[in-house]
Amino acid sequence: MALAFHMMPLFGTILLLASRRVSLLNAGLVGMALALATLIAVQPSFDTALGVAAVKAGEGAWLAWHAMSIIAAGLLFHRAFEARGLDAAAVPQENRRRAVLVACFLVGPFAESVTGFGVGLVVALAMLRPMRLPPVHAAALGLFSQVLAPWGAMGVGTRVGAELVGVSFAELGTASALLMAVVLPCLLPVFWGLIHAAGLRSTLRDRAADLALVLVLAALIWATNRFVAPELGGGLATGILLVLVEGPRLLRGNADLRGLFARLWPYVMLVGALMATRLLPPLSDWTGRWLVLDPFGGLAPLAVLRHPATWLVVIAAILLARLPQGKTAPQAGPHAAEVASGALRAALVPMAATLVFVEFAAFMAASGGAAMFGQAWREVAGHFAVLATPVFGGAAGMLTGSNTASNALMMHIQLSLAAGSGLPPILTAAIQTVAGSICTMLNPGRIVLAAGLVGLEKAEGSIYRLALPIGLASVLSLLAVVVVAAGLMAWQAV
Secondary structure (H helix, E strand, O other): OHHHHHHHHHHHHHHHHHHOOOOHHHHHHHHHHHHHHHHHHOOOOHHHHHHHHHHHHHHHHHHHHHHHHHHHHHHHHHHHHHOOOOOOOOOOOOOHHHHHHHHHHHHHHHHHHHOOOOHHHHHHHHHHHHHOOOHHHHHHHHHHHHOOHHHHHHHHHHHHHHHHHOOOHHHHHHHHHHHHHHHHHHHHHHHHHHHHHOOOOOOHHHHHHHHHHHHHHHHHHHHHHHHOOHHHHHHHHHHHHHHHHHHHHHHHOOOOHHHHHHHHHHHHHHHHHHHHHHHOOOHHHHHHHOOEEOOOOOOOOEEOOOOHHHHHHHHHHHHHHOOOOOOOOHHHOOOHHHHHHHHHHHHHHHHHHHHHHHHHHHHHHHHOHHHHHHHHHHHHHHHHHHHHHHHHHHHHHHHHOOHHHHHHHHHHHHHHHOOOOOOOHHHHHHHHHHHHHHHHHHOHHHHHHHHHHOOOOOOHHHHHHHHHHHHHHHHHHHHHHHHHHHHHHHHHHO
16 A cells, blocks of 8 residues: 555556546646645655755656756757758758668767657758658658657756766766667668658668768767767767768769858857867866855755756857847848747747656655565566566656656666666766757657648658657667667676
């Protein structure tokens, strides 16, 4: 009975999400309220309960703000960038197969890493639509834009996961990046199968080049997380590869490089500012000491001058300053105030959902529910309990459609689940992060968005069947990592 009582918030939320009749935000509100009630019920007195609940609510709100600020700033940046009426995603290609690869593994993931919230899918499909692919296959291929979702929106979900676990963002980002060296190659057979079904052929040389590209991508993601900044893990890695892969072709084609820079300078400025504030002394030293907010005494301090939200807002303000400021010239395009207000309105729901799920996680962890579920599952599954880690993570990502919500729901449970297996906590956290993030592409909302972008009606089932192997390949590759790691731990213990 005690376990059922403690797990009521989690199972209730999952049932509401699975029904597809309740929004992510409303399901999270119900779960948060139940988790708060559970936390209050297990305290020895009502006064103690109020004090504990207030502290955990404040800590949760502070952790959530790290992500919420990036959500609002990222959407403002994206709307301001789009308002210029320039297409920054278009990468002209002579070879359709190469163009599909670039859209799926570089351009789409780059856009998703910098802005998040499915923007990468929009950008990837903008490139794929003109290629005369079957629409249902184009929609499924566009979902590859989400493969770097652990770094989506400057890594907000991974940041929240790290804060919940109590490790640094760089530690969890680097561990997640190592897993991508396993996951990305395992996704290539699915990619090859999809493009083959869409009418494109791959030679052995093409496939070798694809494998080399994704391994280099994984290496760049790891190096960026380890030596630069984890929030740049996806954006910088894909950006460098885009320059290396597309640069020579653009130069040979006498492309208008000045025009290309005119379209992309906001991204260049964003990446440059984030790198400079971390790597360029004395600026890096100064930004690490000044304007550091730490209201909870060491719980996820926030360096304002290094935070991605700060630079997203600064660059968005520069972009908005170039737009009409009033109603005097409607023919000149969107007005700055309209763009800003529209972006903030669009950010309200994802910001609220982030706050609700992080509070949910804080209350549930404080009540002991996460540890109790992990212990119960270990008693049922024994030595095989840890094998459920990538499955639980993937299921949470698919249900919520948000890597932040997935980590908030499952991170403490995953650590408790793996506690008796000998699996390192950082590896468990990374598996949860990667599985939950990538499988957000299978959320019904993502599938509906893909269908709408290619102009299909009532084709969600067909798209889902084509896209499901992407999620399965991710989960199975992570399951292999769990098996190998658990085997090594057992061998070392003998």
